[in-house]
Amino acid sequence: MQTNKPAVHLYTVDETLPAIREICAGMEEEGVPWKILRMDGTARGLAYRAATDSVLESGIGLTAGEVALQMRKVAEDRPLFVFADPTAEQYRMIGANAARAVKKKRFVTVQAG
Amino acid sequence: MKTVAGIDIGNSTTEVCIGAFDDRGKLNFLSSASTRTTGTKGTPDNVRGIRTALEAAVQKTGTPRVYPEILLLNEAAPVIGDTAMETITETIIMESSMIGHNPSTPAGVGQAVGEIIGIEHLSQAIQGRDYIVTVPERISYEAAAELLNAVQGMVSVTGAILQRDEAVLVYNRLRRKIPILDEVAKLSQIPEHKQAAVEVALPGQTIHMLSNPYGIATLLNLDAEETRQVMPIAKSLIGKRSAVVIKTPGGNVRENVLPAGEIYISGDSEQTVSIDAGAESIMAAVHEAGTVRDIAGQENSNVGHMLRRIKGGMKNVSGQAESSIRITDILAVDTLAPVQISGALAGETCMEKAVGVAAMVKTSQLPMREIADRLQAELGIEVRVAGVEAVMASMGAMTTPGTKLPLAILDMGGGSTDAALVTEEGRVAVTHQAGAGELVTMLIQTELGLHSRITAERIKRYPLAKVESLFHIRLESGEIRFFEEPLSPRFFGSVVLLEPEEMVRIEEDLTLEQIVDVRRGAKKKVFITNALRALEIVAPEHNLRRVPNVVLVGGSAEDFEIPEMLLEELANYRVLCGRGNIRRTEGPRNAVATGLVMSWWSE
Numbered sequence: 001m002q003t004n005k006p007a008v009h010l011y012t013v014d015e016t017l018p019a020i021r022e023i024c025a026g027m028e029e030e031g032v033p034w035k036i037l038r039m040d041g042t043a044r045g046l047a048y049r050a051a052t053d054s055v056l057e058s059g060i061g062l063t064a065g066e067v068a069l070q071m072r073k074v075a076e077d078r079p080l081f082v083f084a085d086p087t088a089e090q091y092r093m094i095g096a097n098a099a100r101a102v103k104k105k106r107f108v109t110v111q112a113g
Numbered sequence: 114m115k116t117v118a119g120i121d122i123g124n125s126t127t128e129v130c131i132g133a134f135d136d137r138g139k140l141n142f143l144s145s146a147s148t149r150t151t152g153t154k155g156t157p158d159n160v161r162g163i164r165t166a167l168e169a170a171v172q173k174t175g176t177p178r179v180y181p182e183i184l185l186l187n188e189a190a191p192v193i194g195d196t197a198m199e200t201i202t203e204t205i206i207m208e209s210s211m212i213g214h215n216p217s218t219p220a221g222v223g224q225a226v227g228e229i230i231g232i233e234h235l236s237q238a239i240q241g242r243d244y245i246v247t248v249p250e251r252i253s254y255e256a257a258a259e260l261l262n263a264v265q266g267m268v269s270v271t272g273a274i275l276q277r278d279e280a281v282l283v284y285n286r287l288r289r290k291i292p293i294l295d296e297v298a299k300l301s302q303i304p305e306h307k308q309a310a311v312e313v314a315l316p317g318q319t320i321h322m323l324s325n326p327y328g329i330a331t332l333l334n335l336d337a338e339e340t341r342q343v344m345p346i347a348k349s350l351i352g353k354r355s356a357v358v359i360k361t362p363g364g365n366v367r368e369n370v371l372p373a374g375e376i377y378i379s380g381d382s383e384q385t386v387s388i389d390a391g392a393e394s395i396m397a398a399v400h401e402a403g404t405v406r407d408i409a410g411q412e413n414s415n416v417g418h419m420l421r422r423i424k425g426g427m428k429n430v431s432g433q434a435e436s437s438i439r440i441t442d443i444l445a446v447d448t449l450a451p452v453q454i455s456g457a458l459a460g461e462t463c464m465e466k467a468v469g470v471a472a473m474v475k476t477s478q479l480p481m482r483e484i485a486d487r488l489q490a491e492l493g494i495e496v497r498v499a500g501v502e503a504v505m506a507s508m509g510a511m512t513t514p515g516t517k518l519p520l521a522i523l524d525m526g527g528g529s530t531d532a533a534l535v536t537e538e539g540r541v542a543v544t545h546q547a548g549a550g551e552l553v554t555m556l557i558q559t560e561l562g563l564h565s566r567i568t569a570e571r572i573k574r575y576p577l578a579k580v581e582s583l584f585h586i587r588l589e590s591g592e593i594r595f596f597e598e599p600l601s602p603r604f605f606g607s608v609v610l611l612e613p614e615e616m617v618r619i620e621e622d623l624t625l626e627q628i629v630d631v632r633r634g635a636k637k638k639v640f641i642t643n644a645l646r647a648l649e650i651v652a653p654e655h656n657l658r659r660v661p662n663v664v665l666v667g668g669s670a671e672d673f674e675i676p677e678m679l680l681e682e683l684a685n686y687r688v689l690c691g692r693g694n695i696r697r698t699e700g701p702r703n704a705v706a707t708g709l710v711m712s713w714w715s716e
């Protein structure tokens with residue numbers, strides 16, 4: 001079994017998606033570590049599992065065209081943020097907020113675009 | 114049986130109380146109600162609000178409804194309270210010469226000095242010089258890191274300033290680490306080729322070199338005269354997480370002392386005091402003047418305009434000649450107002466010294482008879498004008514359980530703080546002082562730099578909490594409250610107000626401790642000062658220690674912490690005070706209206 005290091009978990013259907021770069025930049029700027037795993041599912045479902053598995057209780061689910069942010073113990077059908085066809089800013093923001101969830105800082109928002 | 118309604122028109126609130134006397138004069142209270150005062154206190158516009166409140170009170174008398182046969186209006190103290198703010202100092206920084214702000218994620222730590230250069234001009238850099246690089250929005254963090262790594266060993270780059278929020282991203286990719294500031298919106302206004310100093314503090318700490326004039330002098334090689342000039346810059350950088358100071362020879366930085374106006378007080382003695390002497394001196398002059406006949410401000414100064422405006426307002430309302438309108442009291446309090454610094458590059462503000470002033474204007478009489486006639490015509494009920502406000506308030510306050518004569522009241526309203534002292538023999542002394550709840554709200558708004566007055570009013574009224582997770586909050590008392598259902602993400606990490614029905618997020622970037630400090634400070638500045646000076650006036654021989662038990666009434670007595678503050682302060686004089694509970698049911702409200710009803714039988 002793998003050791004579960006403190007990290008935000010990012011579960012994605014495809015580890016080669018270009019969005020990952022933006023999401024991780026958001027987490028890196030906030031200085032919070034992350035871990036990426038490939039897995040099948042919907043963005044919401046993946047985010048829920050990622051948050052459940054993360055020691056830091058923060059998880060992101062990513063499919064081609066949808067992204068969701070979740071914190072542990074919040075119902076699966078009520079992710080904190082979810083975007084369909086997100087912009088680069090929205091991906092960055094999901095990453096930043098996943099990290100800010102860990103740091104207990106208020107979330108940043110971006111204009112829908 | 115006779116049914117009577119007492120009506121109290123205040124600056125903020127109109128209150129009604131309905132009571133019925135039996136044939137032997139035994140009084141039975143039936144109901145009460147209140148509404149926002151419509152129009153300026155003492156004007157016919159008040160009739161609308163009176164009718165609303167009266168209707169509401171009648172509805173509550175039960176079935177069948179009881180309609181009063183006589184309406185009693187208070188002889189409203191003809192005072193209008195108004196508040197204004199005057200800034201005393203002003204920091205002017207000509208040219209773009211500084212940045213000081215708190216981006217949440219700067220990178221690196223320490224200080225750096227160098228000449229400003231745009232990252233796209235690095236090829237023109239001269240060997241042997243130190244540079245601080247600016248990176249505009251259009252350059253990505255990867256490109257920026259690549260460019261900086263490429264010149265490493267050839268150009269000495271000691272620090273960087275980014276427009277985007279990417280300091281950590283750039284820093285992590287640099288081979289040679291430097292302090293980096295980010296989120297500087299007006300990056301294009303930073304002048305190239307000038308010497309600059311950059312400082313980034315450790316996480317959780319604040320800068321210490323650039324917030325110290327000698328620190329700036331050390332980094333930028335300033336002489337004594339230049340060091341004196343950067344004082345206001347150092348001052349405005351205190352408490353910042355990161356900062357840049359740019360040396361602009363000939364650039365003009367100064368802290369102006371505005372030509373603050375003088376206040377002329379004529380009373381038992383004549384007093385002149387300058388606004389910039391501060392609140393304490395102003396209040397000492399007010400005290401020194403004794404019974405004040407009138408107060409005026411210097412022509413063409415802010416105070417002058419303010420006092421004139423207040424008088425003008427009263428003139429319009431009362432239709433009386435300006436000569437019969439006088440300002441009989443002011444309350445001045447020291448405060449700080451955040452003022453935008455000209456020449457700042459990230460929207461910085463500087464806390465400038467200011468004085469907040471509440472004034473009270475008096476006319477020989479308010480046209481209460483006009484209101485009474487209008488009401489009588491509209492409702493077909495007899496309307497009388499009866500009773501001085503503070504006296505009525507004392508009668509009403511006497512219905513608080515545990516009170517007896519002699520007794521003092523403090524009526525803490527919106528515009529004014531009134532005091533009355535009733536002796537055992539029924540002799541009454543009263544006073545009306547400028548400054549109450551509205552001034553507190555204004556101080557909270559300016560000191561916290563809030564955009565909306567409504568937010569300031571809410572901060573005044575409700576306790577705060579910090580949302581620590583989606584499932585729990587920490588109250589300002591330190592207690593934790595848990596939630597079964599997750600809170601909305603918009604509250605996460607925020608400071609919130611705990612209103613009775615909902616939680617409201619504070620949008621401004623303020624800590625819970627900052628807000629609590631300002632809130633409590635504002636309440637103390639206004640109400641402790643006013644309670645002491647009002648009680649001193651009505652006290653036997655003006656000796657505070659001889660004040661009997663004090664009952665607090667009025668809207669500001671509903672405050673969740675003001676009564677305790679006063680209790681603590683007055684304990685120093687062995688005076689007991691507490692929030693009233695009119696007729697055992699109304700809390701500190703409805704004292705004047707209740708007193709009016711009670712006074713009817715004795716007439």
Ligand SMILES: Nc1ncnc2c1ncn2[C@@H]1O[C@H](COP(=O)(O)OP(=O)(O)OP(=O)(O)O)[C@@H](O)[C@H]1O
Pocket residue numbers: 122123124125126127150154194524525526527528529530549550551570573574667668669670671672673
């Ligand atoms: N729950 C509360 N906590 C704190 N302050 C309150 C509360 N409710 C009302 N106030 C304040 O009370 C003030 C109004 O008081 P009140 O209704 O007694 O004034 P008023 O009698 O109409 O005015 P004035 O006495 O100046 O003529 C306002 O400043 C308001 O902010």
Ligand SMILES: [Mg+2]
Pocket residue numbers: 123124524525526527667668
């Ligand atoms: Mg009042």
